Amino acid sequence: MGTSTEPGTVRLERLLPGPIERVWAYLTESDKRATWFASGAFDLRVGGKADLHFDHSNISSEKTPDEYKSKKSDWSETITRVEPPRLLSYTFGPAGPESEVTFELEPRGRDVLLVITHRRVVDRKTMVNVAGGWDAHVGILADRLNGVEPRPFWTTHARLKGEYEVRL
Template identity: 55%
Template structure:
């Protein structure tokens, strides 16, 4: 299984990871603020369809690396984001709207399937505006999911900012080859 996301259709990317289980533990890292804050963003998630998701992206909580200037606020003050839960099936699936530029929003779905002592996580991000947004989002998910994998395995988190520009550029090059 590749760490790289794949394009499903225009404006949609998908990632798969086989993570250390059990499924209850992986679910907690998706839904509980303190655990989610160690790999993505902390914040309240109302556990129901229609519930509010208030995320605070504060990268100083997930990596000791200093970010490039354009992302400095995400490290120092945090960057707030608000979405809505669109699917909530405990231990199986969680989906939420994801704010984009202006009034545009996309949707992120996390699906979990137990496989022995491991859990297959399938993350799908849909309704992305264009290839540039797809590359940006793909680079972020690629790195965040790597840190999630490290946290679940009990390993030190791999680099985020030291790998960010190269991973995002790699996705941009991959997506530039797509039609449209």
């Protein structure tokens, strides 16, 4: 489970099977990222574009709930930091105009510690949604990296949102 380390910030840690280059590829390569989060080209330099095209049918067999069907599913963000294969940050407009998400990777033997820190989230409701979303997406990433059938995204997201509603 993620935590709120300060107002407007959510932090999530997960140990994933490595090596680090493989996890980095799942963060930065569109075809791999599409299997757990969103596709889209990344220009991996500070100031480069990070296009995100969400199609949840790629990550889970569950149908999208009505409340999310009308939500915008394409964003163009800006890369703010990049240090391959250990750190990637980019803006994340859906969580607020100044919002930024950072992915940090640290080798731990054969595994890799992934730390996601999402800063400057606009309000508590968005924090609950963001925390549940990252937690559900990273769960699917872990499933993909472990070579198992991915868990259902929307059911997992709804359960986690409920837990974060109490926790944050």
